[in-house]
Amino acid sequence: xxxxxSQLQVGGKTVDMAIKEGSVGPAVIxxxxxxxxxxxxxxxxxxxxxxxxESQITYIDGDKGVLLYRGFPIExxxxxxxxxxxxYLLLEGELPTAAQKADFDYRITRHTMVHEQxxxxxxxxxxxxxxxxxxxxxxxxxxxxxxxxxDISDPHQRMIAxxxxxxxxxxxxxxAFKYTVGQPFVYPLNSLDYTSNFLRMxxxxxxxxxxxxxxxSRALDRIFILHADHEQNASTSTVRLAGSSGANPxxxxxxxxxxxxxxxxxxxxxxxxxxxxxxxSVDNIPKYxxxxxxxxxxxxxxxxxxRVYKNYDPRAKIMQKTTHEVLNELGIKDxxxxxxxxxxxxxxxxxxxxxxxxxxxxxxxYSGITLKAMGFPTSMFTVLFAVARTVGWIAQxxxxxxxxxxxxxRPRQLYTGSPQRDYTPIGRR
Numbered sequence: 001x002x003x004x005x006s007q008l009q010v011g012g013k014t015v016d017m018a019i020k021e022g023s024v025g026p027a028v029i030x031x032x033x034x035x036x037x038x039x040x041x042x043x044x045x046x047x048x049x050x051x052x053x054e055s056q057i058t059y060i061d062g063d064k065g066v067l068l069y070r071g072f073p074i075e076x077x078x079x080x081x082x083x084x085x086x087x088y089l090l091l092e093g094e095l096p097t098a099a100q101k102a103d104f105d106y107r108i109t110r111h112t113m114v115h116e117q118x119x120x121x122x123x124x125x126x127x128x129x130x131x132x133x134x135x136x137x138x139x140x141x142x143x144x145x146x147x148x149x150x151d152i153s154d155p156h157q158r159m160i161a162x163x164x165x166x167x168x169x170x171x172x173x174x175x176a177f178k179y180t181v182g183q184p185f186v187y188p189l190n191s192l193d194y195t196s197n198f199l200r201m202x203x204x205x206x207x208x209x210x211x212x213x214x215x216x217s218r219a220l221d222r223i224f225i226l227h228a229d230h231e232q233n234a235s236t237s238t239v240r241l242a243g244s245s246g247a248n249p250x251x252x253x254x255x256x257x258x259x260x261x262x263x264x265x266x267x268x269x270x271x272x273x274x275x276x277x278x279x280x281s282v283d284n285i286p287k288y289x290x291x292x293x294x295x296x297x298x299x300x301x302x303x304x305x306x307r308v309y310k311n312y313d314p315r316a317k318i319m320q321k322t323t324h325e326v327l328n329e330l331g332i333k334d335x336x337x338x339x340x341x342x343x344x345x346x347x348x349x350x351x352x353x354x355x356x357x358x359x360x361x362x363x364x365x366y367s368g369i370t371l372k373a374m375g376f377p378t379s380m381f382t383v384l385f386a387v388a389r390t391v392g393w394i395a396q397x398x399x400x401x402x403x404x405x406x407x408x409x410r411p412r413q414l415y416t417g418s419p420q421r422d423y424t425p426i427g428r429r
Contacts, residue, residue, distance in 0.1 A: 010038045024059055041412045051232075053240065054403070057090060057395050058231045065311035069229060070094070078318045083224040083388075084108060084194050087166055090229055090395040105194075111167035112188035112197065115145045118172070122179050131383045132261045134176040139169065140254035150248035152401055161249040162394045169253075169390045170194070173383045174201035180379070195221040198387070203375060215329040216374055219322045220384075223367060226315040227385055229392025231308075235259040235266070239393045240400050241409040249397060256393045257386050266382040266389075272303030273368035273378055276337045276344075285343055293353055303365030304348055305358065312360045319366035320345075326370050337369055 006029050008015045015037045018030040028051045035041055044050045059068040067074040070089050077086055081095075088096045088104050096104060121141055125134050142164070143150055149161040175185050178201075186201045196212040199220065204210035230236070239256035243249075260266035279288050291299040306313055327338060345361050348354040371381055400406050 008034075008038075010040065013038070025061065035412075041414075043414050047237075047411075052237060052409075053232065053400065053406075055232070055396070055399060056093065057399060058229045058392070060231050060308055062306070062308040062310050065309055065314045067230075067314050074226065074314055075318060078222050078225045081225070082193070082195075083221045083228070086225045086228050087391040090391050091162065091398065107163055108167045108194065109188075109190050109197075111163050112171050112190075114168050114171050114175075118145065118175070119185060122175060125179065127179070127182065129180065131173075131176040131180055131379050132257070132386075134179065135172060135383055135386055136254055136258045136261070138172045138176070139165075139257055140251055142168070143248045143250035146250070150250070152243075152246060152248065158249070158398060158401065162398065165249070165253055165394060166391050170198040170387050171201060173380075173387050174198060176383060177202050177376075177380055193217070195224065199374075213329065215325060219326045219370060220374065222318065222322050223370065223384070224388040226318060226363060226367075227388035229389070229395065233265070234262070235389065236393060236396050239397050243397045243400055244406060244409040246408075249394070252397050253390060253393050256389070260386055260389065261382055266385040268302065268362075269364035269368040269371070269385070270378045270381045272364045273337070273372060273381075275302040276340050276369070279340050279344075281336055282339050282343050285340065285347070289347060289351075301344070301359065303368070304344075304354070304361055306360075306362045309360070309362065310358050313362040315363040316361050316366060319363050319370070320361075323366045323370045323373075326373050330373055332373055335369075335373070337372070341365065341369055 004019050005016045006019055008017060015034070017034070019027050020030055021027045031042055042050070057070065059071070060066065069077060069086065070093055072089065072095070077089075084105050085096060085101060087108075088101065118138065118141070121138065122134070125137070146161070146164055149157045149164060151157045171188055178185050183205060186204045186206075188197050188201060192200060192212065196214075196217045199212050199217055200210055232240075235256040238259040239252045242252040242255040247255075263271050279285060288299065288301075291297045292301045323338075327333075327335065332338070345365070348359055348361055354360075368378070368381060371384060372378070376384065
């Protein structure tokens with residue numbers, strides 16, 4: 001490696017490859033022409049050493065526990081801003097002025113209603129359908145209801161589609177929740193802020209007045225900020241891959257939602273809560289810690305460690321504080337799940353096994369407890385993740401569409417099947 005190029009020796013041939021520098025973070029070796037020059041591909045399962053795109057949206061330093069949205073630390077955005085401000089930042093690249101913020105909030109608020117025919121569309125689902133199944137179907141169906149904003153070559157239509165999804169996905173999520181619990185849909189209310197409106201659509205009933213608790217609204221708003229984007233994760237990569245084919249934006253976000261449904265991705269906080277419930281009490285923790293350390297035992301501690309963060313997840317620090325604020329507000333002092341969580345956290349931060357393997361509590365460890373305390377069933381946890389991540393998906397999709405160098409995604413493979421062989425008629429097999 002020398003200067004701004006690196007060299008690769010392949011079969012006696014030397015290949016020069018450019019080195020590209022980012023604004024922060026490690027440099028990358030440009031292997032785009034490797035196959036043309038050598039006749040070989042790289043092999044990288046999970047793409048853990050491959051940059052699939054160039055992006056200006058989110059930066060993560062997993063070793064230092066850093067998460068930046070457009071250069072701003074997640075801690076500052078969660079502490080001082082609100083979710084719609086974060087949405088504007090992710091979409092536009094800068095924090096809004098007061099006038100820009102007011103205009104953006106106004107436009108999102110007045111796009112929150114969905115087409116009335118969507119209510120009849122929902123009736124096609126079984127009453128016990130998983131809310132995420134409903135979300136995948138209803139977000140994809142938006143392209144049928146709002147086909148006047150599916151032309152990805154038109155910047156105005158891209159903007160309208162983006163606004164519609166940020167505004168309407170929470171309404172669809174609340175409808176999915178109401179549908180599964182057998183309650184009537186609650187229409188959005190323009191006088192409420194984004195997160196308060198969502199809580200009201202989820203928990204209000206026609207029979208009585210509903211007043212939004214500002215502590216819970218602020219906590220959920222913070223959860224949305226923390227989940228808004230996270231670089232090239234599985235669901236974001238799915239959105240970009242779907243978008244690279246020219247698919248309409250609603251289809252792309254539906255694809256991302258489907259990917260998010262996986263327990264290793266968006267379902268991790270649900271899995272963490274189920275683990276706490278399985279442990280049951282503080283007295284059982286030593287037994288489960290021993291099981292976690294036993295390589296031959298299938299039990300795994302959920303909510304600890306992270307694919308990217310090799311240090312303490314910066315979102316987990318904010319989430320820990322938020323969890324206690326919610327529990328204190330609701331008067332939950334002796335929650336056995338919280339007792340188990342606090343003791344597990346103490347062990348993870350002091351036990352040599354956890355420290356050596358860097359199994360620190362992550363955001364999923366705390367968010368599941370918080371959402372449960374707010375009244376959300378575990379089946380809704382991933383739905384809330386999708387509500388928050390929609391803006392990140394849209395920002396990434398928009399960036400990809402506007403990138404002149406983008407091309408359809410087409411990973412290669414290392415083929416290990418049978419070489420070419422001849423067909424044998426069925427009577428001779």
